Amino acid sequence: MMINSATRRDLALGVIVVLLLASVTAAFPQFARPGNLAEILDDSAILILLALGQMLVILTRGIDLSIAANLALSGMLVALLNKNYPGAGVAPILLIALVSGTLLGAINGLLVWRLKLPPIVVTLGTMSVYRGLIYLSSGGTWVNDNQMSPQFLGFVRYEVLGLTLLSWLAIVAIAGFAMMMRYTVLGRNLYTAGGNPAAATYTGIDPGRMQFFAYMICGAIAGLCGYLWVARFAVAYTDIALGFELQVIAACLIGGVAIAGGIGTVAGVVLGCLFIGVIRNALPLIGISPFWQMGINGLVIVVAAVLSARRREDKRAILEAQAA
Amino acid sequence: MAAAIQQAPAQPLLTLTQVKKSFGGAHALRDANLDLYPGQVTALIGENGAGKSTLVKILCGIHQPDGGELMLDGRPIRVRDPEHARQLGINVVHQECVVFDNLTVAENIFVSARPKKSRFIAWSEMRSRAAEILRQLDVSFSPDTPAGQLSVAQKHIVQIARALTSEARVLILDEPTASLSHREAEDLFRIARRLRDSGCALLFISHKFEEIFALADRYAVFRDGASVGSGMIAGTGSEQLIRMMVGRSVEQLFPKLATTLGEELLRVEGLSRASEFDNISFSVRQGETLGIYGLVGAGRTELAQCLFGLTAPDGGSIHIAGKAVSISSPADAVRHGLAYVPEDRQQQGAILPFSIAANVSLTNLDSLAPRGLCSRQRESALANHWIAALGIKATGPAQNVGDLSGGNQQKVVIAKWLARSPRVLILDEPTKGIDVGAKSAVHAVTSEFTQRGNAVVMISSELPEILGMSDRILVMRRGRVRALLNRNEATAENVVQAATGA
Numbered sequence: 001m002m003i004n005s006a007t008r009r010d011l012a013l014g015v016i017v018v019l020l021l022a023s024v025t026a027a028f029p030q031f032a033r034p035g036n037l038a039e040i041l042d043d044s045a046i047l048i049l050l051a052l053g054q055m056l057v058i059l060t061r062g063i064d065l066s067i068a069a070n071l072a073l074s075g076m077l078v079a080l081l082n083k084n085y086p087g088a089g090v091a092p093i094l095l096i097a098l099v100s101g102t103l104l105g106a107i108n109g110l111l112v113w114r115l116k117l118p119p120i121v122v123t124l125g126t127m128s129v130y131r132g133l134i135y136l137s138s139g140g141t142w143v144n145d146n147q148m149s150p151q152f153l154g155f156v157r158y159e160v161l162g163l164t165l166l167s168w169l170a171i172v173a174i175a176g177f178a179m180m181m182r183y184t185v186l187g188r189n190l191y192t193a194g195g196n197p198a199a200a201t202y203t204g205i206d207p208g209r210m211q212f213f214a215y216m217i218c219g220a221i222a223g224l225c226g227y228l229w230v231a232r233f234a235v236a237y238t239d240i241a242l243g244f245e246l247q248v249i250a251a252c253l254i255g256g257v258a259i260a261g262g263i264g265t266v267a268g269v270v271l272g273c274l275f276i277g278v279i280r281n282a283l284p285l286i287g288i289s290p291f292w293q294m295g296i297n298g299l300v301i302v303v304a305a306v307l308s309a310r311r312r313e314d315k316r317a318i319l320e321a322q323a324a
Numbered sequence: 325m326a327a328a329i330q331q332a333p334a335q336p337l338l339t340l341t342q343v344k345k346s347f348g349g350a351h352a353l354r355d356a357n358l359d360l361y362p363g364q365v366t367a368l369i370g371e372n373g374a375g376k377s378t379l380v381k382i383l384c385g386i387h388q389p390d391g392g393e394l395m396l397d398g399r400p401i402r403v404r405d406p407e408h409a410r411q412l413g414i415n416v417v418h419q420e421c422v423v424f425d426n427l428t429v430a431e432n433i434f435v436s437a438r439p440k441k442s443r444f445i446a447w448s449e450m451r452s453r454a455a456e457i458l459r460q461l462d463v464s465f466s467p468d469t470p471a472g473q474l475s476v477a478q479k480h481i482v483q484i485a486r487a488l489t490s491e492a493r494v495l496i497l498d499e500p501t502a503s504l505s506h507r508e509a510e511d512l513f514r515i516a517r518r519l520r521d522s523g524c525a526l527l528f529i530s531h532k533f534e535e536i537f538a539l540a541d542r543y544a545v546f547r548d549g550a551s552v553g554s555g556m557i558a559g560t561g562s563e564q565l566i567r568m569m570v571g572r573s574v575e576q577l578f579p580k581l582a583t584t585l586g587e588e589l590l591r592v593e594g595l596s597r598a599s600e601f602d603n604i605s606f607s608v609r610q611g612e613t614l615g616i617y618g619l620v621g622a623g624r625t626e627l628a629q630c631l632f633g634l635t636a637p638d639g640g641s642i643h644i645a646g647k648a649v650s651i652s653s654p655a656d657a658v659r660h661g662l663a664y665v666p667e668d669r670q671q672q673g674a675i676l677p678f679s680i681a682a683n684v685s686l687t688n689l690d691s692l693a694p695r696g697l698c699s700r701q702r703e704s705a706l707a708n709h710w711i712a713a714l715g716i717k718a719t720g721p722a723q724n725v726g727d728l729s730g731g732n733q734q735k736v737v738i739a740k741w742l743a744r745s746p747r748v749l750i751l752d753e754p755t756k757g758i759d760v761g762a763k764s765a766v767h768a769v770t771s772e773f774t775q776r777g778n779a780v781v782m783i784s785s786e787l788p789e790i791l792g793m794s795d796r797i798l799v800m801r802r803g804r805v806r807a808l809l810n811r812n813e814a815t816a817e818n819v820v821q822a823a824t825g826a
Contacts, residue, residue, distance in 0.1 A: 204408075
């Protein structure tokens with residue numbers, strides 16, 4: 001396979017993540033224990049799932065600020081469902097989380113596609129609306145672990161081959177997204193729609209429709225993550241995952257997804273999430289306050305932006321070449 | 325195979341009859357008629373704004389005509405969207421490069437018809453079929469190259485290759501050579517001729533007469549959205565085509581006032597900017613209007629932006645009233661008495677959501693707000709003065725500029741500058757897209773401005789405007805000065821010839 005600029009960036013980020021792991025391990029050998037690495041993956045799984053969904057949206061020149069609110073609302077709905085029908089099992093929970101997330105995502109998508117509203121305005125608005133709906137549906141009360149059924153709580157923790165089902169979900173999503181982005185027309189057209197919307201229109205691809213699909217898939221993932229989050233942290237209330245959308249967007253940007261659309265890879269996004277996950281796990285170990293996490297994320301985003309801004313500017317050539 | 329093509333086919337493949345299209349009251353096409361024959365290249369000729377681009381957009385399904393008929397193989401058709409056009413065998417190589425820079429050449433070629441194997445994209449098949457098409461076209465770049473690394477000419481070839489993935493019956497080349505070198509254009513023509521010889525009907529849009537005579541078999545001339553002539557290229561001369569192209573009766577729409585020429589106000593010597601324009605020299609005097617004519621992409625706007633300090637020159641000098649000055653920002657330019665009315669009125673000229681008063685006061689805030697606070701009364705008074713002086717049709721100074729007609733928006737932009745009393749007014753396509761009445765009003769305003777001892781530099785693609793308003797005409801082509809003609813020696817023919825190199 002050819003080494004293009006995206007692959008090169010992914011490789012560079014991969015090397016950074018490995019170096020990070022290696023240097024922390026050098027000081028604290030227990031850091032690289034398989035158990036701890038599995039924990040980092042488990043910790044990063046929801047971030048990875050959400051960042052993959054967010055990547056689709058950013059690829060089409062959009063942004064989904066409502067992703068964490070969608071997660072929280074879908075999570076609250078399934079928590080309430082489980083509280084009232086504890087014997088219903090996990091399958092309807094998963095289904096309802098996905099349906100709820102998809103619908104909430106589709107609302108964003110329709111507003112952006114049909115009404116041509118700016119994505120940041122639409123999702124800033126729906127972010128607040130979805131949070132408000134949590135309050136309405138729960139009456140502001142919490143759903144605690146003692147109100148959740150053992151299956152509801154156990155699903156994400158169930159271990160297969162040393163990894164939790166949550167981790168396996170992330171792994172399956174990574175593989176599925178890699179396939180989709182490379183081998184399906186939908187995946188490819190998300191790149192075309194964001195890379196050059198005018199050209200997409202001229203070739204018969206509707207960029208608005210692509211945006212709609214991106215928001216819908218992103219919403220479905222957010223809904224699923226709603227259940228995963230509530231089950232993993234064993235609590236549901238109005239403010240869960242408050243502000244988490246910014247960490248999701250940060251993971252995408254660290255992973256090389258261009259905010260201007262059209263550029264981004266699954267590998268990059270996953271590495272971006274692992275970068276954040278490794279730092280989050282390493283900071284307490286080396287005695288630095290976890291509050292530095294945000295600062296480090298921010299620094300990486302700014303440095304990456306400065307590096308990519310140093311592209312040479314395209315010059316329109318009007319003059320004929322002096323000598324043919 | 326050549327023998328079958330030599331005799332002219334009797335039946336056109338694609339026919340347009342009395343096609344109409346208007347955008348918000350402005351007629352882009354009034355009466356467009358066109359026949360395209362298989363195995364022939366038809367050149368579509370017309371000035372900027374003659375309706376060529378609209379015609380292309382109708383043919384590829386981006387716009388739907390308001391009236392008239394399209395026939396393919398003698399049957400009426402409606403092109404629903406670009407995908408439908410492709411299915412009908414109508415392919416377009418667009419003027420602006422419509423490729424995806426982040427995707428490979430192979431994927432760009434197959435972007436609307438990616439080969440699949442059991443519902444998944446078959447990359448190896450795509451790559452080998454793309455390589456085959458590129459081999460047919462005899463080009464050197466690989467299907468794995470990211471399209472962003474290609475030259476403009478190569479991007480055009482990628483678009484042609486796109487047409488070859490299915491049966492291309494009609495290929496439209498929309499000014500493909502506008503920014504190509506001579507050799508690159510030759511390569512493109514070689515490919516175009518091969519397609520023609522295989523029976524494809526080509527529509528070739530170009531301003532360059534040497535290319536039209538080299539490539540085309542037939543011509544069709546458009547003017548102001550209507551067909552004004554068509555026929556075989558053989559036996560037709562470029563003067564004849566130019567006359568059809570510009571031949572509207574030069575109505576006495578241009579109220580140019582007699583002025584006396586005074587001191588030199590602006591002199592430009594050897595101004596150059598890499599890849600945009602080279603060694604431009606001219607001067608304008610008090611009372612003078614200098615017209616700058618050229619085709620779109622000749623470097624005129626780039627020159628104006630450089631004069632106004634928006635970009636920095638690589639060489640040459642600018643003199644104001646005899647003194648060499650350095651202009652490194654628009655603020656410098658304004659300080660030296662220059663004003664610039666840009667081509668894109670809605671994006672760069674007026675601030676549409678602002679009121680007339682707020683637009684006019686923009687350049688004069690220092691005098692309106694001597695102590696940092698802007699006086700609303702003085703702002704309104706200033707706006708009222710210019711609404712009256714330029715005859716701006718508005719409800720009052722508080723009306724938003726976005727609600728005005730195009731002509732009145734342009735008057736507001738001009739008022740904004742006149743309120744500062746500049747010495748040299750640079751106008752870039754000042755009457756583009758505005759109606760006839762507003763046009764002559766704009767001309768009257770600039771003419772009065774020169775009569776008061778100031779100078780105007782007017783860039784325009786409209787020949788009657790250039791010929792009617794200019795004291796001298798500077799003609800640019802490909803970033804260089806090709807002619808500098810006095811009013812009495814300039815004719816439509818010699819100006820167009822200098823601009824097109826015909």
